[in-house]
Structure formats: structure tokens, C-alpha cells
Amino acid sequence: VQLVESGGGLVPAGGMLTLSCKVTGFPDDDYVVAWFRQAPGKEREGVSSVNIADDFSNVVDKVKGRFTTSNDRLSEVVYLFMNRLKPEDTAIYYCAASPLPVLGLRRSQFEYWGQGTQVTVSS
Numbered sequence: 001v002q003l004v005e006s007g008g009g010l011v012p013a014g015g016m017l018t019l020s021c022k023v024t025g026f027p028d029d030d031y032v033v034a035w036f037r038q039a040p041g042k043e044r045e046g047v048s049s050v051n052i053a054d055d056f057s058n059v060v061d062k063v064k065g066r067f068t069t070s071n072d073r074l075s076e077v078v079y080l081f082m083n084r085l086k087p088e089d090t091a092i093y094y095c096a097a098s099p100l101p102v103l104g105l106r107r108s109q110f111e112y113w114g115q116g117t118q119v120t121v122s123s
Contacts, residue, residue: 001025001112003033003095008117011085015121019080021095021114029053030101033078034110035069037091037119044094046105050078058103063089085121092116 007019023033034049048069050057057069066084071077078095094117096110 001097003097003112003114005093005095005114005117008093008119010120010122012122013085013087015085016081016083017085017119018082019093019095019117019119021078021080023076023078023095023097026052026097026099029073030099032098032101032103032109033071034096034098034105035078035080036094036096036105036107037089038094038116039088039091042091044107046107047093048080049103049105051101051103052078053101056103060105082119085119087121087123089119090121091119093119 004022029052035047036044038044048059050069050071068081095114097112098110
């Protein structure tokens with residue numbers, strides 16, 4: 001299984017970015033993909049997750065109303081759409097995949113991780 005993120009960059013506060021996570025190697029659709037982020041000096045935290053089989057998804061309260069996630073099953077890409085970005089959203093964003101098809105954001109659930117992509121929001 002491999003995950004490759006893309007789409008990070010520098011954006012002013014109030015702007016938007018879309019991150020992509022290309023997932024390859026799973027034999028079927030029974031897996032979950034999540035987005036995590038880690039800001040300098042802080043713990044890695046979960047942001048969103050999506051069940052590939054049924055497209056059910058969730059986002060954490062901290063970003064609800066600003067971030068959404070979706071899955072393009074045909075192209076095997078999971079997106080994180082980020083709107084009204086704030087400086088506190090600055091972090092390295094990682095996508096992760098779990099063969100356990102249960103929505104969740106516990107780091108221990110996720111076996112496979114991408115290399116991360118930097119998102120910087122200027123004030």
C-alpha cells in the first residue's frame with residue numbers, strides 16, 4: 001500500500017487549498033483514509049476520515065464548516081478541501097489508511113502513511 005499526498009502550499013488567511021491523497025495497493029474498497037496534521041511543537045491530530053466503501057465521512061469539530069473530505073473511487077484519490085484557512089491551520093498534513101473499515105481518528109488504527117505535505121497559512 002502506498003499513499004502520496006499533494007497540493008500543499010502557502011496561502012493567505014481566508015484562502016483555500018485542496019489536498020489530494022493517491023492511494024494504491026488495497027485489493028478492494030474495504031478501507032478508511034484519514035487526514036492528520038502536525039504543527040510545529042504539537043502532537044499529530046486527526047482532521048477527517050472517509051470510508052472508501054460507502055463514502056461516509058466525518059471531520060473534527062475544529063475544522064467543521066471549513067474542511068470537507070471526499071473520495072474519488074475511480075481514480076483512488078481522497079481529497080481534503082480546506083476553506084477559510086486560518087494561520088493555526090499551518091501544519092504538515094498527512095494522509096493515512098487503515099484496512100479496518102471503521103471511521104475513526106486514532107493514530108493506532110492507521111498502518112499506512114504518506115510522506116506529508118506542508119500547508120502554510122499567512123496572517
